[in-house]
Each structure stands twice: as C-alpha cells, then as structure tokens.
Amino acid sequence: MRKIDIFDTTLRDGEQSAGVMLTSQEKLEIAKQLERLGVDVIEAGFPAASKGDQEAVMRIAQSIQSSSVTGLARASKRDIDAAWEALKYSAEPRIHLFIATSPIHMTYKLKKTPEQVLEDAVSSVRYAKERFPVVQWSAEDACRSDRAFLARIMENVINAGASVINIPDTVGYISPEEYGRLFTYLRENVRNIHQVKLSAHCHDDLGLAVANSLAAVENGADQIECTINGIGERAGNASLEEVAVALRIRSDFYQAQTNLALQEISRTSQLVSQLTGMAVPPNKAVVGKNAFAHESGIHQDGVLKERSTYEIITPELVGLSSNSLVLGKHSGRHAFREHIKRLGFIPAEDKINELFLQFKSLADKKKELTEEDVYALLLDHHMRP
Ligand code: KIV
Ligand code: ZN
Numbered sequence: 001m002r003k004i005d006i007f008d009t010t011l012r013d014g015e016q017s018a019g020v021m022l023t024s025q026e027k028l029e030i031a032k033q034l035e036r037l038g039v040d041v042i043e044a045g046f047p048a049a050s051k052g053d054q055e056a057v058m059r060i061a062q063s064i065q066s067s068s069v070t071g072l073a074r075a076s077k078r079d080i081d082a083a084w085e086a087l088k089y090s091a092e093p094r095i096h097l098f099i100a101t102s103p104i105h106m107t108y109k110l111k112k113t114p115e116q117v118l119e120d121a122v123s124s125v126r127y128a129k130e131r132f133p134v135v136q137w138s139a140e141d142a143c144r145s146d147r148a149f150l151a152r153i154m155e156n157v158i159n160a161g162a163s164v165i166n167i168p169d170t171v172g173y174i175s176p177e178e179y180g181r182l183f184t185y186l187r188e189n190v191r192n193i194h195q196v197k198l199s200a201h202c203h204d205d206l207g208l209a210v211a212n213s214l215a216a217v218e219n220g221a222d223q224i225e226c227t228i229n230g231i232g233e234r235a236g237n238a239s240l241e242e243v244a245v246a247l248r249i250r251s252d253f254y255q256a257q258t259n260l261a262l263q264e265i266s267r268t269s270q271l272v273s274q275l276t277g278m279a280v281p282p283n284k285a286v287v288g289k290n291a292f293a294h295e296s297g298i299h300q301d302g303v304l305k306e307r308s309t310y311e312i313i314t315p316e317l318v319g320l321s322s323n324s325l326v327l328g329k330h331s332g333r334h335a336f337r338e339h340i341k342r343l344g345f346i347p348a349e350d351k352i353n354e355l356f357l358q359f360k361s362l363a364d365k366k367k368e369l370t371e372e373d374v375y376a377l378l379l380d381h382h383m384r385p
Contacts, residue, residue, distance in 0.1 A: 014227035024056035061090035075124035094134035102141035129161030136164035172205025176215035183219035199223035209238035297332025344385035
C-alpha cells in the first residue's frame, strides 16, 4: 500500500469561502482538531495577506507538534519573509510557494512572459530554500497550462530546491481522466521528478474535485490537498472526508492509505461547520445528516437483517455511534416494530399491525415522524412501556 499524505487547507483555501472569517483563536481550535485527525500538513494561512493571518499562522506553528504547518506565499521576497517570520519556530518549517503558469494567467494577471515566470519561480524557490527545509511549489492553473512548459518549469524548480510539487486544478476545469493523464505525462517527462512528492489540489466547480483527486492517486500522486466539508474558494475544494473514506473503503482498488484517525471525522466536520457558519448539506457524503439514514422500507428491512446490504461505510468508522432508520411514509413494518421495541414497548403482533396502519396514515400527512409521534400513537392506544 502506498502512503498518501493529507495536506489540509481548510484554514487557507477553506477560509477563502465567501462569507467565512475565522479568528486566530478559532483557527487554532480547528488546527488542534486537524492534528487529532492526523493530517500530515496543515496549511494555516497566507502570512503576507494580513497581520492577523500572520499571527494566526505563527500561533498554530508554535502549538502543533505532530502535523507539519505551512503558509502560502507568492513568488516574492516579501511574501517569503512574512512566511518565515510566521513559521520559523514550527517543528518542520515548510513554505507553499505558487506562481501561475497558464497563458491566461501569465498574460492577463501577471503580465509576464513564460520566461519571466520561469525566472521568478526559480529565484523564489532558491530564496525560500535558504530558510525553509521543505519548499512546496505550486503551478497555479496548471490544468490550463501548456504541458511542455509545465514540465520545464517543474524541472527547474526541483533543481532549485523544491521537494513537493503541486499541480492545482485552480478553476475546477479538468476531468478525472485528463488529470490522471497529466500526472502520468509529468512523471514521464520531468527528468528529476523522482526527487519530489507530487501533490493534487482540486476545486469543485464542475463537481469533480474528489473524483479528480482520486484519479491523481491512481496516477502516482503522493499527496492530496483538501478541506473539511469541501469548503473553499467558489464551489470549494476536494472534501477531505470523502477522499479519505474513499481511499479506506476502496483500498483494494487504490492500493493506497492515509494515516488519518477516521473516527475523528464527524467531530472535525461539526467543528468546522460551527465555526465557519457553513452548514453541511444533509445529503453530503460521509458527514451529511442523512449519510447514514435509511428511509425506505426495503432498505430498512435489509439493514436490519444485515447492515452491509445498504451500508458501505459504517457510521462508527467516522466517529458516529449508530445509523438511523428514519420513520416516514416509505418505512416498513420491520423498522416500525424495531422503533417500538427501542422505546420499550412489546405489543403483540396483531396490535403491531393495527398500529402500523395508523402510523402509515400519519406518515402520509407528515414528512418525517419523530420518536415523540410514535410514542404518542402508542399512548393513544393505552399502551405502556
Ligand atoms: O487553487 C489553487 O491554485 C491554489 C494555489 C494557491 C495552490 O489554491
Ligand atoms: Zn485552491
């Protein structure tokens, strides 16, 4: 099994979600939970962006021991110096440098030629390497860049001292097959590639961030960059919990594993949702309220007989105590009987049939029935637990 590093960017790209602003204390609280979750790298912020961000990165860098802490920086001495000030006392100072490599970004945003971008990339990596033991370098908008130019600039920054190379799909544009092919192309065409770890960083504009990240793993990526609950710029980033659980559940296919303590996932998701104010949609994979809720009678019956009929992930794996059999108009007799038993009632079978008919007519009037509704129904029938 290959080990995949998990690089969490909830506190940097995640905080770039519209409407999200975390205080330095809140960032520290999330960072400590990410450390408990066992992420390999925490991207704590963008130190040159503001004094507040620099201070938050510094606090996190000094408090976190078992994850590596990093900060983002553009290819400028000012950014690298600000990152060094924030990270110099961390257990393993690591900088995340980036520069755009696509024609669109180089022409309109940077207003630089490819040769100038290459020079800036190399000189910034050299400057950073004089301070940081680990330099990660990202080719912003890599997926809309010219592949031959991407390979050339990578080879140069590796020679200058970068030891992790990230290939971001900055605008969530690529498809899983193309992203996989890009990793394979780079592995075959960058001569010194064996000296570095390759990283994937995917955005979700077309809803493909997790699929793209997994395609990168299939094609040799050593690190996945992601965020809790998939929060992040625009439609967000690849969601950590989905990537991590997919790698665990389908380890037979991916032949890869992470070091995460998956039982911390639910707690981490709830904390991030609470502190960012970004609600988790109920149908969100792994961490949504409905992710382990079975509604239809056929499914409930199957799960009561054998959980693996309709559950590929156990709730316990991600730190939840149980699944739930939601009572509604699709529920069957089997789940209804189970609920009554859990409430402490043991009616005779013909009574259950009578109650079940009434329960069904109630369910037609209400979307979801609560334990209180069932309890009231039983009391109406003069039953006692
Ligand atoms: O999406 C992106 O390209 C980024 C880089 C700064 C790594 O977040
Ligand atoms: Zn990003």
